[in-house]
Amino acid sequence: MQEQETITVQTTLTTDELLEHWQGHRRLTRKAIEAFPEDKLFTHSIGGMRTFGEMANELLVMGAPAAAGIAEPNKWLQFSDMETGELNIEPKTKKDILALWDWATDSINESWKKVTPERLRTTETAYGQYEGTIISHLFYLIDNEIHHRGQGYVYLRSLGIEPPFFWER
């Protein structure tokens, strides 16, 4: 007779929680994009930095393709490799950006179905140049988004616009 034992595996964060953490930040960044007046999104800048539209575009270019690479071994895609259908992948308006943003939300959710804790702890060189565990690549993406969104908040304040609440995801 084989004995059975129940083992509680204690993880600090589940893969589902990591997805929700990222998507929560992405929902907040979406609100920050929406808060910009159309004409300022691609023109307003401080100290020679990029516009928030350009930063948001960087987040789009990085997000969904990297999620595919997080999900599966050696699958570091470019944004142009993704199936974006009729969407304008060189967004020039707030509407274009928000449409891509929502597409990326679904794409990331879809990629995430294949993410496992084991995969997240694998070391892999992303895009042939960034060495680290997959979860370190994930946090680079999330942290980079928080960083640039914080900059977008300064742009909004400098335009006299109140940014969305940081804690509302």
Next chain:
Amino acid sequence: MQEQETITVQTTLTTDELLEHWQGHRRLTRKAIEAFPEDKLFTHSIGGMRTFGEMANELLVMGAPAAAGIAEPNKWLQFSDMETGELNIEPKTKKDILALWDWATDSINESWKKVTPERLRTTETAYGQYEGTIISHLFYLIDNEIHHRGQGYVYLRSLGIEPPFFWER
């Protein structure tokens, strides 16, 4: 005879890695503080926002006390409850801030010795008002720091100063 079995417990992030993640961000924020000219740290501001000195002070007030609360049940201390020795807990200079920053680094490391995965997944109302798992409180602290540091980068750029590289922790 009792059989033995080796079980590999797979977690996405260990408690040590979470500490290093936070301390890596704290090292970068320290560099951002250092990059400010003394006279601008407490005077320069954009759009009616706080100075970066005030934001850094918020991070100090939150960081080490919260680490104590992360480590042990129902121990949500105020900054004034901490043993800071001879340090000026109302910093008015860059030197004051950096001295507290280094004190906080040690204090957080010390608190972390008691942090377990089980503790991080416990739900507890921090400071009597923020309900959530302990790890969600930890990420709020880290994300809040990234957010404000990103704002500090805009301040630096607006002063014509190049901020530290985001990826150098």
